Amino acid sequence: MNTPIVEISSISKHFGSQPVLNGLEWQVRPGQIIGLLGRNGAGKSTLLECLLGLRETDGGSVRIYGEDVRNLSDATRARIGYVPQKSDLFDWLTPRQMLDYFKALYPRWNDAKVDALLARWGFDKLMQNKPISKLSGGEQQRLSIIRALGPDPELLILDEPVSSLDPVGRRDFLRELIDGVIEHGTTVVFSTHILSDLERVALDIAFLKDGKITLQGHLDDLLEGARGQAGTRAEPLSLEDLFIEVTQ
Numbered sequence: 001m002n003t004p005i006v007e008i009s010s011i012s013k014h015f016g017s018q019p020v021l022n023g024l025e026w027q028v029r030p031g032q033i034i035g036l037l038g039r040n041g042a043g044k045s046t047l048l049e050c051l052l053g054l055r056e057t058d059g060g061s062v063r064i065y066g067e068d069v070r071n072l073s074d075a076t077r078a079r080i081g082y083v084p085q086k087s088d089l090f091d092w093l094t095p096r097q098m099l100d101y102f103k104a105l106y107p108r109w110n111d112a113k114v115d116a117l118l119a120r121w122g123f124d125k126l127m128q129n130k131p132i133s134k135l136s137g138g139e140q141q142r143l144s145i146i147r148a149l150g151p152d153p154e155l156l157i158l159d160e161p162v163s164s165l166d167p168v169g170r171r172d173f174l175r176e177l178i179d180g181v182i183e184h185g186t187t188v189v190f191s192t193h194i195l196s197d198l199e200r201v202a203l204d205i206a207f208l209k210d211g212k213i214t215l216q217g218h219l220d221d222l223l224e225g226a227r228g229q230a231g232t233r234a235e236p237l238s239l240e241d242l243f244i245e246v247t248q
Ligand SMILES: Nc1ncnc2c1ncn2[C@@H]1O[C@H](COP(=O)(O)OP(=O)(O)OP(=O)(O)O)[C@@H](O)[C@H]1O
Pocket: 015, 020, 038, 039, 040, 041, 042, 043, 044, 045, 046, 047
């Protein structure tokens, strides 16, 4: 098996007396498309923030492309794209100013892709020059996705990237993810509660429960295994059934 891009060894994280991550082990390998699932408050955002080194852990280690996440080189940082759950855009800038700012930070920036996404996702001249603070939640989420895709990341971490998008926005985003990102061999970790979206893009599913990855595997294998255990059932088992079974 190829060397993991992300290697998480026994990380823990408490908030006050609340344990959130508890000796968690996880590996992400090149080219994997992993859907990260768990109940509200299970710790998905915390895990993704620790994975990226944005949040300190209480113990354990995280390595990305072989480097300790606490000391990532600029070259490695430039290979990673991140769409956070809560907008972290510079809301006093306009979309155009913000994208120009990020373009200057990255050694590689795909102008053609950024311009095509801006045009396809409704960022006309007027909207590109409006302060980000005045954009709607969904418009900010689209912009956050465009910013993350600009440097053509090799590892893309998405924390509920479609939660504010309308159905057309979600479809456009999934199409971009499937055609523009995954086909180029990008490794993707994607947390969401919209299971139908996940079924369209994710090949692997990982469940976070009690501070650990309790189950991970190919979506089809997990469904097949759960069907086998359930014996004869009138209805085919869905990812929703599996989610309920695994996370309760
Ligand atoms: N900065 C913080 N201070 C205190 N508690 C926190 C903090 N951040 C998260 N938590 C707690 O840690 C737990 C995990 O939160 P997290 O946001 O990682 O969950 P999640 O799985 O992403 O949830 P959701 O599906 O609702 O987005 C929650 O109980 C939350 O209240």
